[in-house]
Amino acid sequence: MSSIFDFALKSIFRFGYKNLAIGAIFCFLVFLLSSVIFINGSLNHSLNIAAKNAPQIVLNKQIGGRYLFLNENELEWLWEMNGVSFVKGRVWGQYKFKKTYVALLGIDDNEPNIAKIVKKIPNTNNDLPTVYISKNMYEFLNIYKSQDNIVLFQSPFKSIKAKIGGIYKSGSELFDNDVILMPNDSVRDILGIKSGDFTDAVLEVENPNEVPFVIAKLSEMNPQFKATTKNEVIKDFKLLYHYKNGWFLVLFLVSFATFGIIFYDKASGLRSEERKEIGILKAIGWEIRHIIYLKLFESMIICMSAFLLGIMLSILYVYFLNAPILKYAFTGYSYLKQDFNLVFIFNIKEFALLFFCTVPMYIGVSIIPAWKVATLDLAKVLK
Amino acid sequence: MELNKKTFLLFSLFLISATIFEIILIKNPNSKMVANFVKITTFYNPSFYINNPHLRHRDLNNINAIFEYSPSLREKEIGSFILKAPIK
Numbered sequence: 001m002s003s004i005f006d007f008a009l010k011s012i013f014r015f016g017y018k019n020l021a022i023g024a025i026f027c028f029l030v031f032l033l034s035s036v037i038f039i040n041g042s043l044n045h046s047l048n049i050a051a052k053n054a055p056q057i058v059l060n061k062q063i064g065g066r067y068l069f070l071n072e073n074e075l076e077w078l079w080e081m082n083g084v085s086f087v088k089g090r091v092w093g094q095y096k097f098k099k100t101y102v103a104l105l106g107i108d109d110n111e112p113n114i115a116k117i118v119k120k121i122p123n124t125n126n127d128l129p130t131v132y133i134s135k136n137m138y139e140f141l142n143i144y145k146s147q148d149n150i151v152l153f154q155s156p157f158k159s160i161k162a163k164i165g166g167i168y169k170s171g172s173e174l175f176d177n178d179v180i181l182m183p184n185d186s187v188r189d190i191l192g193i194k195s196g197d198f199t200d201a202v203l204e205v206e207n208p209n210e211v212p213f214v215i216a217k218l219s220e221m222n223p224q225f226k227a228t229t230k231n232e233v234i235k236d237f238k239l240l241y242h243y244k245n246g247w248f249l250v251l252f253l254v255s256f257a258t259f260g261i262i263f264y265d266k267a268s269g270l271r272s273e274e275r276k277e278i279g280i281l282k283a284i285g286w287e288i289r290h291i292i293y294l295k296l297f298e299s300m301i302i303c304m305s306a307f308l309l310g311i312m313l314s315i316l317y318v319y320f321l322n323a324p325i326l327k328y329a330f331t332g333y334s335y336l337k338q339d340f341n342l343v344f345i346f347n348i349k350e351f352a353l354l355f356f357c358t359v360p361m362y363i364g365v366s367i368i369p370a371w372k373v374a375t376l377d378l379a380k381v382l383k
Numbered sequence: 384m385e386l387n388k389k390t391f392l393l394f395s396l397f398l399i400s401a402t403i404f405e406i407i408l409i410k411n412p413n414s415k416m417v418a419n420f421v422k423i424t425t426f427y428n429p430s431f432y433i434n435n436p437h438l439r440h441r442d443l444n445n446i447n448a449i450f451e452y453s454p455s456l457r458e459k460e461i462g463s464f465i466l467k468a469p470i471k
Contacts (some may be wrong), residue, residue: 003387006387006388009386009387009388009391010386010387012386013386043429046414046429047427047429047434049414049417049418050417050421050427050429051420051427052418053418053423053427054425054427055425057398086434089427090425091425094436094439094440100433100434101434101436101439102433103426103430103439103440105424105426107423107424111423112433113422113423114423115419116419116423117416117419117423143462144412168416168420169413170412170413170416171412171413171414171415171416172412172416172419173412173415173430174412174417174429174430175417175420175421175427175428175429175430176420176424176430177390177430178430178433178439179424179426179430181424202425203448230427233427233428237428239427242469244412252461253402301386304396305394305398308395308398308399308402309398309430310401312398312401312402312405313407315402315406315409316405319405319409320405320409330431331429331431331432332432332433332434332435332438333434334432334433334434336433338430341410341411341412342412343411343412343414344406344409344411376414
């Protein structure tokens with residue numbers, strides 16, 4: 001058996017570089033597919049972590065098909081609703097710098113937990129409102145801010161100067177990359193939201209099983225309310241990824257079609273040189289099983305090496321190089337740098353599917369034609 | 384060009400050890416930061432498609448409503464930064 005393995009190793013490059021080319025294509029396809037699997041798995045994992053701490057209900061107000069701000073009086077009575085344990089109005093919206101949108105999100109002036117997510121920057125302008133931004137945003141704002149870290153937000157309503165008070169700690173770039181945290185009043189001034197009004201509100205329900213009941217009660221008590229549950233939003237995002245996976249489905253189909261072409265080429269028969277080689281091997285005393293072993297080792301060496309190399313390169317590409325080009329299919333292009341790190345997730349099921357759809361198929365289509373030739377009459381093969 | 388057993392073994396060993404080393408060396412981001420950020424801000428939309436408001440803020444229903452009506456609608460760019468020259 002060992003000698004057959006040695007012979008297989010030596011025969012890989014015997015007929016030019018055809019096997020090397022097949023191995024390279026095989027490796028590229030595995031690399032492409034596994035990169036998509038890695039990115040998708042990591043994004044889903046991060047979304048699940050975020051969902052654990054997300055509010056259960058997001059409440060908007062809708063009148064005659066138009067969405068309006070919620071007033072604090074409309075939120076006050078929600079505290080008295082049975083089952084509702086927390087109500088908070090949110091002030092937020094999008095603001096456009098010249099090249100990109102950013103999300104302005106209001107927080108309380110003295111948010112006690114802010115130090116948990118922010119690394120503070122010393123700033124002497126104590127009379128200005130403080131904003132907290134991401135590292136990428138800090139780099140992006142370089143052309144818009146003064147040397148002492150003051151940014152000017154300008155809108156048709158009011159111009160606001162604000163000091164950069166801190167940068168988010170590393171780890172949550174997937175969610176905070178374009179978010180600017182600033183005091184509620186400043187967000188109101190920039191976006192033109194009246195005092196006492198909120199963009200929307202978040203609600204927590206003590207017993208998660210009661211969420212549908214609370215929503216039904218909310219819409220019954222005030223038909224203008226439109227409630228969205230956490231599960232709906234998460235489902236929406238996962239659908240977005242699936243939609244993107246839909247885009248990637250094309251990629252998958254193209255990749256598998258290419259695999260199909262390789263398999264078809266292998267299965268359609270051996271070249272005359274390979275047929276002759278089998279004939280000669282039979283003539284010098286090799287049995288059919290020896291020839292099958294030879295082709296088995298040959299194809300295993302090519303496809304297993306290509307598969308492993310593809311996986312290794314995709315880990316390098318996704319987790320060390322941050323998936324340049326491919327990540328924009330998920331994240332969209334933006335002037336704001338998006339250099340977030342992804343959590344390493346190895347989804348065994350998906351990789352098993354990838355493995356079993358490629359490696360055994362390739363081995364199969366390599367062995368069958370060789371077996372067919374090996375069972376023919378020797379004279380016919382060598383003719 | 385011929386492959387021999389030693390070269391093949393070295394190549395296989397390189398592939399396996401490189402993969403293992405890569406997995407060991409991956410710096411996973413601190414998941415606690417995501418949890419803290421969401422807890423403090425109640426904001427849990429991934430910051431993707433920043434320049435497409437209906438994709439960036441999928442729970443901001445008014446934006447969705449506008450864009451679902453017709454994808455050709457575009458927002459008026461109010462609130463944009465209009466300084467002619469940077470302060471710096």
